[in-house]
């Protein structure tokens with residue numbers, strides 16, 4: 650499948666984004682180039698990274714080695730919280746673009762709200778708005794913004810974010826957050842779309858994995874697919890963009906093979922009913938001072 654044949658969502662500024670991208674959260678820097686090359690070879694045309702993942706260079710290397718034209722791949726990255734404030738966020742763009750080896754970033758997000766220093770968050774976003782106006786980024790957005798944070802944020806900014814990337818999987822379905830995004834015209838991007846966060850360790854929910862969930866296994870068997878494929882299909886059919894992460898080529902291929910089956914409304918509802926209301930990641934409404942311990946190195 651080429652970029653033009655992967656189904657896409659249209660962002661609020663008319664830019665298209667493939668419904669499925671490739672995630673590299675927790676992909677070690679030395680494994681990133683191989684994983685991204687595998688993904689591009691399979692047909693993914695959207696890569697989601699972040700300054701804080703420490704692997705933007707590996708993504709850029711894969712982009713160059715793939716031989717694909719720059720415009721054929723949608724590159725998304727995120728400004729880390731230590732680079733908030735107007736000037737710092739402009740410099741953060743230079744760092745990320747330098748490490749990726751690109752002039753233009755397709756989608757640039759604020760990685761987290763800084764609720765204890767919201768003025769810095771707004772100023773960083775104003776830098777993103779300037780980069781957008783200059784054509785150095787093609788779309789801008791946010792990540793880990795709850796409805797309460799969005800309500801504080803939207804009146805302060807000019808450009809409605811194109812995307813809000815939030816934790817969302819069958820055990821944490823975030824219906825209220827997705828509804829708030831949709832009302833504002835913001836595409837919801839699901840991080841940990843397979844529920845990886847529920848088996849990374851430190852998870853406070855019931856000790857179970859989405860990948861072995863009996864309901865997901867049953868639905869998967871009924872369609873001759875895997876639980877991972879069923880989860881990704883559930884997201885896409887409900888209008889969420891997904892960025893599953895894997896370093897294993899067989900799984901990278903498996904996660905892309907979701908366009909030959911469809912879940913019925915009753916099946917989607919059974920997955921919705923798996924929600925526990927328990928998030929795996931940090932609560933964005935609370936200050937996270939530990940985030941400030943990880944400054945982003947220069948390009």
Ligand code: A2P
Pocket residue numbers: 672840841842843844845846860877878892893894895896897900901903904
């Ligand atoms: P690995 O990189 O070893 O394949 P999420 O994107 O929801 O956070 O999930 C990522 C986690 O799920 C990673 O631990 C990844 O491990 C694993 N994973 C990704 N795809 C699959 C798959 N198709 N089947 C099983 N595990 C998967």
